[in-house]
Amino acid sequence: MKALEKLDSHLQSRLTDLNKLKEKQKIIGYTAGGYFPEELALACNAIPVCFIQAGNNNILRDAGAYVCRWFDPFWRSQIGYLTSGRDPYYNIADLIVVPITDNHVRVFSNTLGYYTPEKESFVFGVPHVKDKLALEYYHKGIIRLRKKLEEFTGSEITDDKLRQSIALCNRERELFRKISLMRKSGSSSISSKDFIKLNHASFLADKEFMIEILEMYMQEAGETAPRTESGTALLFTGSTIARDDYKVMDIIEESGGNIIIEEFAEGIRPYWNSVNTEGSLMKNLAESYFMDRVCAGWFRPGTERLNFLIRLAKDYNTDGLIWYHLMFRESYKVESHFFPDMLKKETGIPMFVLESEYDDMEKGPMRTRIETFLETIKR
Amino acid sequence: MKQYYDDLFSLCGFEDEEINNERFRIKATLEKLELGPEDMERADSWVRQYHDVSLMGVRKLLGAWLKELIDLVLAKEDGKKIVYYGFPAILGPGLMLSASSDKVFVSAPDMVLDHTMGQIFNKLTPILEAGEANGLPPGHAMCSLWQAKIGGVVKGMIPVPDFALASSYYCDMGSKADDLVTAFYGTPMAYIDGIMDSHWGDFPDFLPERVEYLGGQINQALKKAEDVLGIKIAPDAWEKSQENSKQFRGYLVRLVELMKADPVPLSVVELELLEALSGSSAGRGIREGIKAMEILVKELEERVKAGIGVTEKGAPRVMVRLGHTSDPRVTRLLEDCGLAVPLTFILGSFGGVRVEPKGTYNTPGEIIANYEMTGGYYHGTEAQIQFYEKAAGIMRLDGFVAQYLYNCRPVATISHAQKKYLEEKTGLPVLSLEIDNFDSRTHSADSLRTKVETFAEMLKAKKHK
């Protein structure tokens, strides 16, 4: 599709463009998970960029100088990229913001603070439960963030500017939502890999340009004939789907699986809700980014997310669920033990668990296991 | 009439009268734990080999653990409402529940299993395996403390709790494993949430909202406990709950003083037994532990006066994070290699280097949260490392064995940073040691020996230069 080609060329020159823009604007790097309201950066004329690269086992060796092996490889990758400079987006960021979620993110934030103190950073916490107290804590966290960004950029975040940024980001979320819903029929021209790549691009691209691309993509997708190959309809979920961690998706597609819908807390932008533009905008951001969005797997209890998966499985009429989490991300590992029964009871569909440490050696066994799972469903 | 368990229980500090009074309960407990006469014989020699039973205080401590075990195993039969909490824990809420009603039994059951089925009976493996088979599989760096808890419950050795307090302020694994218990048994729970979102360099400062949030979560948990357990938190529960722990901590402070002696008078194996007890029991265990401490402190004073210690005078002095909860051989390894351990992280935080709480709060939750924030443990990684640094001066240390628990993420965060930090700040050598502090099957004493031996030789050479 033309939209994707155009997006590719934008991303290819993005770093060069950012280097030029950096003379006048601040670049705010932030970590994955969906708890950094990009609106705040945009409202002070800064450029938000999310660190979403991973999937290469080599970078874990770099991380090994700073932390032991027993953390999620996505977050170890971030440590590797941060300290080695091998992800240029880390080098270009003027300020790094870390919304701290679980201990895997905390170890990254420790590394940032201790080993790379020359990089200016700001952390704030994301509670692990949803209640009034937790919402208040998150709200206070983003108020501190707002202040920090104002000081850092020297630009006041007025209500008008914030409202405009929210409207911009709402448009992006709305487009992702619409594109995602187009897949509901099971026969669309949109592949899951394209959808995920669009997400990843949206973490790096210029916001207004990205919106144009999404509009263009949606139109093209509507005009393009559905993909002819109809594989086993799948819901694909897990902890993290990183930019360049596409091997599982490739194997699934090659083995006759057809991912219709996906849910990942890290790697996919929370797009199901919009932020209210009336009333207290900071409160609205907190409501939307913390309360309204579906929680990540490290929330306790994780019931909200698990129920959401059940709903997706039903709404998108899937035949099976592939649960892909990264090694040592214990919240997901534990849930993967008891969720299959819940899912089976509610939807009748089976679930299959895959784990990865971004090792190429995983490919062979993964393929065999995925093929077997898909065969079982067909029967 | 004498029974097959009498000798072991007497070795573990039980008086004859206590054994006679508790015969029925001891027997019922041993049956549930699948322990027979042969196990008693094996346990007898295991305890003699790895615990310092020449000290009556140590024997009584072992007995305190056994008493806590009996009360835990039989809590349902005793008609108690059972509350489990995770370890390490902010103890306040559990202690307050325990102080509010005789009908409530509050415990960290995994720690009790580790210290009894591990340290006394050397029979923890089948329990761990049951945990592995029920949601916490091997090979995934899952918490072995939780494997013991789940294993104990699914094997029917310990009862299913009526309520759980999840330590969501520290650990992702523990809270999620609590979800597993709910999925299996429908157990209601309260997640006491908190976020360790300190920026590096913040400690000892912290944002007031951290106290407000954690405190509010504790208050909510207490309210939920009242509803679920059908009890009322007594107005003086906080004060009452402090009685035992204050006394116990008082002894720990005295112990820190005694451990400054050269040679060090007590093995870190026994140090672990008593430190862990204060974090694991809210009932008989801690009350009996206080009695044991009274005896032990006196015995150690005698030892110090007589210049008796567990290692040679002049042995290099190192600080460790903590001793092994279930396998004394792993802890003993340090002393076997000629290292004296006068201090652990836990003893340090109780006895030596606490930061004064700031601010005044009115609700129990906030008072507890304020206190815990200054303790460092729940503040963040840097706070934890700074405790080691401060201890170096207090205990005239020669080095650190900086352990990190590979399967406990909140502790594993310090894996590399603590070595660099301590070497730079103190100039002392640091051995970074990966351990599993609750299960010695993969991280056994033998597997750690080469590293510890080499480090010990280096320290000795340095000291005698």
Ligand code: SF4
């Ligand atoms: S992982 Fe660590 S903090 Fe969590 S329950 Fe286990 S021992 Fe406790």
